[in-house]
Amino acid sequence: MITIKEVAELAQVSQATVSRTLNGHKSVKEANKERVFSAIEKLGYKPNTFAQALASNKSYSIGMLVGSLDGPFYGPLMHNVEKVFRQENYHLIITSGQELYEEEQDSIRFLHSKKVDGLVLTADTLSDSDIIDIVKQTPSTMLMNRYIPEISNHCISIDNELGGYIATEHLIINGHTKIACVTGQLSKIDSRDRLQGYRNALSDHHIEYDPNMVIEGRFDHKGNNEAIKRLLDRDLEITGIFCMNDNIAMTVYGECNERGLKIGEDISVIGYDNDTYSQYMNPGLTTMNFPIKQMANIAANKVLDMLQGNKAIDEHLILSPTLIERHSVKNIR
Missing domain, CATH: 1.10.260.40 (lambda repressor-like DNA-binding domains)
Structure with a gap:
């Protein structure tokens, strides 16, 4: 040797x-x-x-905390973050908090025990104070998909309120006024922001908000069938449904098919995230594109910048979602 x-x-x-x-x-x-x-x-x-x-006194490793180790959101997120770090000869150590407070705390303790040089975090249950303390301990840290004012220059997120607004307004522009909304878990800030965007769009177009038109689902598949059945059973003359992610939209497709309702004809559906499979659904799903790759690349590169002695970004970075039109929304004007 x-x-x-x-x-x-x-x-x-x-x-x-x-x-x-x-x-x-x-x-x-x-x-x-x-x-x-x-x-x-x-x-x-x-x-x-x-x-x-x-x-x-470096480990040449970066720690990453995610909510889950699978799925159409976290998979591409981890892949793109890891790709950036490997190009600079850093290895990524990934752990999942499973959306549980104790698990997220344990994951952070584990990553610190590995003496990682930096951190990339998506944290659902850790408090703002917890994350502020983490940044103090590991200054080369970026927080994704969440905003904390005290560490705003360590945060990068997407304007989910804008995304909810654009999705709902797209249905309104196409003549829909009876618009239902299937949320993700309302414990998540993403869901609450997208719901606020939905409500803002209705208000701006003088459509009265009806809480019966909203039902809580989940970003994964657990329990969505039952929630969507309950929503459709309310017989609210729904013509359009805003689904807060494409997993939910897929379940809506299945339930509507069971009832003999044709998507894009009898009922219009719009999703969120632009998962890979959304373009192959029948009909192709109109959805909001979540810039996962862009967020991952920026977060990873900002951690590298900080490791090289540069300051964190000057301010909170906010990315904008964009509408991807396919064939699941019908113009009924």
């Missing part, structure tokens, strides 16, 4: 210079850097990452 001593001899520099070069010290002269990297390439030297970590 090639050693650092052999690299130093070929590059005609000290072993300390090789070590400083590998650890990114700014004190190394450019000419010496070039000789070191040339020697590494010729010899095929592979640095001992464990030794590097000890020498630099």
